[in-house]
Amino acid sequence: MIIGGYIKTLTVLARIIDESDVCRRRHCYKVEKYSLYICKRLKLPAKATKIIKIASILHDIGKVGIDLNIIKKPAKLNSEEWAQVRLHPYIGNNIVKQAGFLDDIAPTIRYHHARFEGGGYPNPDIKGEEIPLGSRIICVADAFDSMMSDRPYRKAMSEEKALAELTRCSGNQFDPNIVEAFLDTYVKE
Secondary structure: OHHHHHHHHHHHHHHHHHHOOHHHOOHHHHHHHHHHHHHHHHOOOHHHHHHHHHHHHHOOHHHHHOOHHHHOOOOOOOHHHHHHHOOHHHHHHHHHHHOOOOOOOHHHHHOOOOOOOOOOOOOOOOOHHHOOHHHHHHHHHHHHHHHOOOEOOEOOOOHHHHHHHHHHOEOOOEOHHHHHHHHHHOOOO
16 A cells, blocks of 8 residues: 555656646656557566556656756757756656665666667667666657657647657667557557
């Protein structure tokens, strides 16, 4: 019961982050939904799916450590602001580790912006299968929802363009097996 309460508390915090930014409303919910589509397609075991489910809900929890003026900025970020935002996976990893019972989830949050070919953040040296499977799944789900959402500095892509972008970036930014699983299970909303 206590562990469930902690998870609910962390989930509420993640939802608060979503709701504090008009452009990101329901983002964590959508990332969770897309991640679970992929888990189902890959026929992942229940334990792995649960870890990915919780990590997908909490993947942006590290944004609580970023200046809200940066998060809500109505224009493109400058290099200093972007450097701050790039810390959110690291901050999220540290927050989740402090809970004491989510150690399996922390690395998934830490590496959800890792690139399959390397060069992502917060650790540009990690790549390919070194990246936790859950991180690779959340990376695709997160990117797709981000592409499908308006931002102050750009309009949302069409569904067709976002799906094409996933395909185009398969093998470099994204794990091709994860992209394929997503494309096989994606259902229009």
